[in-house]
Amino acid sequence: MKKLLALTTALTVVAYAAQAETTLTVMSWGGAYGEAQTEGHVKPFMAKTGITTVMTDSDNPAPVIKSQVEAGNVTVDVASVEYADAIRLCDEGLLETIDPATLPAGADGTPATEDFLEGAITECGVSTDIWSNVFAYDSSKFPEGPKTAADFFDLEKFPGKRGLRKGAKAVLELALMGDGVPASEVYAVLGTPEGVDRAFAKLDTIKKDVVWWEAGAQAPQLLADGEVAMTTAYNGRIFAAAINEGKPFNIVWDGQIYENEMYVVPKGAPNMEQAMEFIRYATSTEGLRAQAQHISYGPARKSAMKEELLFKDGKTVMAPHLPTAPENLKNALLTSADFWVDRDAELNERFNAWLAAN
CATH class of the missing domain: 3.40.190.10 (Periplasmic binding protein-like II)
Incomplete structure (x- = not known):
């Protein structure tokens, strides 16, 4: 029994050590948007999982992803791309598919497929926001x-x-x-x-x-x-x-x-398992609300809007500043x-x- 416990402990230590050595690369658009995703997704994800995660900027991540996958030299694990690009790159076989069943339920218990707004989950992408x-x-x-x-x-x-x-x-x-x-x-x-x-x-x-x-x-x-x-x-x-x-x-x-902005995983991403874990966290009720507290893009989950959403200053009510405000x-x-x-x-x-x- 002691030997089994020692083996289990050793394997756990090895797993955590390997995770700590992983560097997950997320590519986004820079500026205020990249900052919002860094503050709302990257930093809290690192704090929660211990996975080192870095944000890199591009004027448009979609062409970068396409060229990396076609060249067989993929260095990006997760990318933030426009909706049409998520569909097109998926159709071209350049993205990994994402199983909706793996996405977390809303904070109120609503299954992800019912909690997300219509169109916010595609074969290869999950909405980060509506911009x-x-x-x-x-x-x-x-x-x-x-x-x-x-x-x-x-x-x-x-x-x-x-x-x-x-x-x-x-x-x-x-x-x-x-x-x-x-x-x-x-x-x-x-x-x-x-x-x-x-x-x-x-x-x-x-x-x-x-x-x-x-x-x-x-x-x-x-x-x-x-x-x-x-x-x-x-x-x-x-x-x-x-x-x-x-x-x-x-x-x-x-x-x-x-339109929806989408998180996607390039085909052959070097850290596939961690990339999917990042997307699950970032597109949870908690993750979508956190991003929306830094920039006026609407969360794509109904559960993220059930409570009043305030800007990071704690005073500015975000609802009138969102594209989806009536x-x-x-x-x-x-x-x-x-x-x-x-x-x-x-x-x-x-x-x-x-x-x-x-």
Whole structure:
């Protein structure tokens, strides 16, 4: 009996030693978002498990994951990617599948498959939050402020440069809503050649006044530096600049384009078991609430919203700042992952040709 106990103890020590030597690598988007995931997920996960976990930044983790898996040199264990990229990479066999049955129940006991919002669990991904593409402005320059998607394109009423993310996704949708297409009809219109032409024609009206950005942290910085009068941005980045830095930035929710962000595991990740353990922790009720206390992205679990959610300052109520707040959803567009999985390459080729043309 003593020998069995000694053997069991020795094996446990070896297991913990091996776990302590593991370094789990999580890739995300940097800036305020990466900080929110570090504070809400990485640090408490390390404290709970003893697994050394590091956060690394990328302007867009999806292409990095694709190139690593295809080269057979995977160094990232968990990545935070956009919803359409999670679907596409999974379809291409570049991600590990995630069994929904392994995800923890909500804090109130609700099974994960019932607790998560519709669409928040896919074959290879689990939602970390619901975020939004919005546009924002400096209220010291426009006290009355723009109020609609159309105002973003009105250079006469609201003069000045415009910041836009460099790519077709969320830019073409905004262009159509700015041209009067209701959010509910955007993908039906954009799915036709005439609709694509209409979107680019709308972009033509501001093309000479656009400053293009690629990394999420650039958008609020362009606004802060006065390089643009208004800019599209990830809503959480604008919230962080306003709350943490006291910037006079306001968000226009009309025409917001929202979607789930997903944690995925690249095919052949070096620390597969620990990667899945991290995702289970990070997407628990506790993990999703913790992230949402650092940035204004909505938790994708119902149980995470059952109690009032406060910003890390303990005073700011988060609900009005989330993309999913009822007031913010009046003319909002849920990104169509299916549309972008099918049309991404084609529309970005058209976008790049348009960008290069005089």
